[in-house]
Amino acid sequence: MIIGVPKEIKPQENRIGLTPDSVKTLISEGHEVLVENNGGFEAGFDNNQYIKAGAKITKSSSDIFNDAEIIVKVKEPQKIEVEMIRENQIIYTYLHLAAAKELTEGLIKSKSINIAYETVTDDDGRLPLLAPMSAVAGRMSVQAGAHCLEKNQKGRGVLLGGAPGGEPANVLILGGGVVGENAAIIATGMRAKVHIVDKSEARLKKLVEMFGDKIIPEHSEKIDLKKLVSEADLLVGGVLIPGAEAPKLITKDMLKLMKRGSVIVDVAIDQGGCVETSKPTTHGNPTFIVDDVVHYCVANMPGGVPRTSTFALNTATLPYLVKLANKGYQKALKEDKNFLAGLNIHKGQVTYKAVADIFNHEYTDPLNLF
Numbered sequence: 001m002i003i004g005v006p007k008e009i010k011p012q013e014n015r016i017g018l019t020p021d022s023v024k025t026l027i028s029e030g031h032e033v034l035v036e037n038n039g040g041f042e043a044g045f046d047n048n049q050y051i052k053a054g055a056k057i058t059k060s061s062s063d064i065f066n067d068a069e070i071i072v073k074v075k076e077p078q079k080i081e082v083e084m085i086r087e088n089q090i091i092y093t094y095l096h097l098a099a100a101k102e103l104t105e106g107l108i109k110s111k112s113i114n115i116a117y118e119t120v121t122d123d124d125g126r127l128p129l130l131a132p133m134s135a136v137a138g139r140m141s142v143q144a145g146a147h148c149l150e151k152n153q154k155g156r157g158v159l160l161g162g163a164p165g166g167e168p169a170n171v172l173i174l175g176g177g178v179v180g181e182n183a184a185i186i187a188t189g190m191r192a193k194v195h196i197v198d199k200s201e202a203r204l205k206k207l208v209e210m211f212g213d214k215i216i217p218e219h220s221e222k223i224d225l226k227k228l229v230s231e232a233d234l235l236v237g238g239v240l241i242p243g244a245e246a247p248k249l250i251t252k253d254m255l256k257l258m259k260r261g262s263v264i265v266d267v268a269i270d271q272g273g274c275v276e277t278s279k280p281t282t283h284g285n286p287t288f289i290v291d292d293v294v295h296y297c298v299a300n301m302p303g304g305v306p307r308t309s310t311f312a313l314n315t316a317t318l319p320y321l322v323k324l325a326n327k328g329y330q331k332a333l334k335e336d337k338n339f340l341a342g343l344n345i346h347k348g349q350v351t352y353k354a355v356a357d358i359f360n361h362e363y364t365d366p367l368n369l370f
Helices: 022-027 047-053 061-067 101-110 132-149 177-190 202-214 225-231 267-271 306-327 330-336 353-358
Strands: 004-006 031-035 056-058 071-072 090-093 113-116 169-174 195-200 215-218 234-237 263-268 289-290 291-296 344-348
Touching: 004 061, 022 031, 022 047, 022 234, 031 047, 031 061, 047 056, 056 061, 071 306, 090 306, 101 267, 101 344, 113 330, 132 177, 132 263, 132 267, 132 291, 169 177, 169 225, 177 195, 177 202, 177 234, 195 202, 202 215, 202 306, 225 353, 234 267, 263 267, 306 330
Parallel strands: 004 031, 004 071, 031 056, 071 090, 090 113, 169 195, 169 234, 195 215, 234 263, 263 291
Antiparallel strands: 113 344, 289 291
16 A cells, blocks of 8 residues: 655644654565655654664655555645545544534545544553553653743743742642543653542542652532632643543632633643633743633643654554554454444544534434445
8 A cells, every 4th residue: 555644734733643763664564665855853863763663755745645555644734735635545543523513524525545543442441542642741740730830931930849848839639540640740750739530439549559648639510619619720631532522620710710820731722621611822922821820731732842752553453444444444453343433434424423412413423434
C-alpha cells in the first residue's frame, strides 16, 4: 500500500505521524511511504533520515493526499485537508469528532474511511492508542499549571511544592485515569497536596496502592465538590468518556468559589472540556482568564514536546498500522473487534454511536459492514 504522512498544520502542532524507524518497518513489509518535505523537522527528524529509511519526500501535502491510500496523521484533518481527502481513502489519526461537528460533516461528505486513535480499545476496555498522549498531557498539565501559578502569568504567586515556612499548593485532579495518574506522578513529585476524584472505588484503591499517602483519594459520589474546588490552587480536568463529549463537571458558578489567581488546566478540551468556561487555546496563546481564574486549555498539549510525543505515539500506533496496510482495512478490522472500535466514519456512514447520537445522525453498527 501507499502510506502518506503529511506535515501537521494545526497551529503549534509539531508532531508527525511516523518516525523514520516506523517508516523503515513499513518499507520492510513491502509498502511505499510518502513523507511531506520537512514534515518531521520540528520533531527532530530531517528529510535525510526519512530517505535513508526508504521514504519518498514529496513537495506538498496535496501530493500525499492525491497518491496515498492511507493517510497517517497526529491531529484531526484541518479544513483544507478535509477538502483533499478522496473517496475510499483511509484516514488514521486522532479525530475527537464529538467536539467537532464541521469536521464530522466534512468526513461524512468525503466518503472516506476514518479510524480514530482515541476509540481503539483493548480487551480490558482501555484505550491503548490514546494512553501515550494522555500520559504526556497528564504530566504536562501539572508542569503547565505550576508555571501558570506564577504571578507574572497572572497566577496566585504560589510555588506548587511550597518552601520552608510556606505551605504546598492544593492540586485537585478530576479523573483517576491515565491523565490523572500521570498528573499525580508530577504533582506528588513536586510535593504538592494532591486530591484525586474518581467514580470508581477500585480505581481509587489502585491509585492509593501506587502513591500511598502522597494522595488523598476522593469518591465522586461522596464528596463536596464545591468545597474541594474552593480550596484548589490548581485544578486538572482529566475526565473522559471514550469518543463522547466530556461532561461539564465544573460550572461557571463554581468558578466564583475559586481563589483569585488559581489555575484550571482542562486536559479534556479535545473532547469539549470538563469546565463550562473552557474554550480551546493554542501553545502560542495558551491561557485566558474568567472570574480571576487562569484557564489553560491547549487542545494539543503533547504537541509542545513533539519529539517525546512522536516516539510515544508510534510505539502504540505502528502495530495497528502494519496490520491495516498488510491485510487491508476490511480484514484488519473484521479480525480485531478492538481495532474495529476505532472506525468512526465509513464511506458516509457514522459508525461510532456517541458521535452519531450527539449530532443526530443515523448510527451504523460497524459489525454489519463487512
